[in-house]
Amino acid sequence: xxxxxxxxxxxxxxxxxALAALQLVKDGMVLGLGSGSTVKIFxxxxxxxxxxxxxKVYIVSSSYDTSILAATLGLIxxxxxxxxxxxxxxxxxxxxxxKSLIKGGGGCLLREKLVNYYAxxxxxxxxxxxxxxxxxxxxxxxxxxxPMSYSQVVKALRETFNAESSLRVFxxxxxxxAITDNGGFLLDATLKWSGxxxxxxxxxxxxxxxLETGIFAIKKPSKIFVGQGESYTVIE
Numbered sequence: 001x002x003x004x005x006x007x008x009x010x011x012x013x014x015x016x017x018a019l020a021a022l023q024l025v026k027d028g029m030v031l032g033l034g035s036g037s038t039v040k041i042f043x044x045x046x047x048x049x050x051x052x053x054x055x056k057v058y059i060v061s062s063s064y065d066t067s068i069l070a071a072t073l074g075l076i077x078x079x080x081x082x083x084x085x086x087x088x089x090x091x092x093x094x095x096x097x098x099k100s101l102i103k104g105g106g107g108c109l110l111r112e113k114l115v116n117y118y119a120x121x122x123x124x125x126x127x128x129x130x131x132x133x134x135x136x137x138x139x140x141x142x143x144x145x146x147p148m149s150y151s152q153v154v155k156a157l158r159e160t161f162n163a164e165s166s167l168r169v170f171x172x173x174x175x176x177x178a179i180t181d182n183g184g185f186l187l188d189a190t191l192k193w194s195g196x197x198x199x200x201x202x203x204x205x206x207x208x209x210x211l212e213t214g215i216f217a218i219k220k221p222s223k224i225f226v227g228q229g230e231s232y233t234v235i236e
Contacts, residue, residue, distance in 0.1 A: 013127035013227025034090025047073035088119035104142030104214030142214035149209025163191035
């Protein structure tokens with residue numbers, strides 16, 4: 001009973017944040033869409049708004065999962081190669097006070113970073129549990145790696161960052177490693193860091209074999225909408 005209550009509360013907070021971001025949507029926009037549970041709530045609200053107000057809105061997707069839901073909802077998808085998103089909407093796993101993020105819990109970090117970083121602006125929608133008061137203690141960072149290099153990347157992470165890394169698997173029903181939409185392997189690296197997160201993002205990306213990291217700090221969101229019960233706050 002208590003778990004259901006907590007789940008319902010978080011769903012309400014995600015909805016509050018999604019509704020806040022929905023106010024930024026205008027007719028004719030190209031919208032980048034991230035992945036995850038909060039983005040799915042936003043997408044359903046977006047589809048309702050498009051139908052209700054007769055808007056023309058186009059979306060650039062960050063994952064197969066988002067593309068499938070978009071098609072189900074009747075949202076029109078276009079390519080990042082052909083269109084630059086006016087605005088991208090995404091969730092996050094961890095939000096720090098300086099608006100740097102950790103993302104990639106759902107394994108879509110590379111495409112999410114492409115969509116968010118190339119968008120003219122991106123905003124984040126989260127519930128209050130994703131906020132972290134300060135940068136201290138160990139960080140767990142998702143990292144997408146090329147399959148032929150994962151063991152070398154694990155070794156490099158240990159030698160460079162004293163990081164412990166594990167190869168992610170999806171479930172017992174699918175043997176072997178979790179494979180991203182790009183054919184990469186996913187590592188979850190636990191390391192300590194107390195400096196500028198932009199430097200950590202750059203250092204991790206410099207390791208040969210690393211395709212992308214879950215640190216989003218070089219380009220930060222313009223706004224973070226944080227659900228607080230039936231309302232929200234904004235970090236700008």
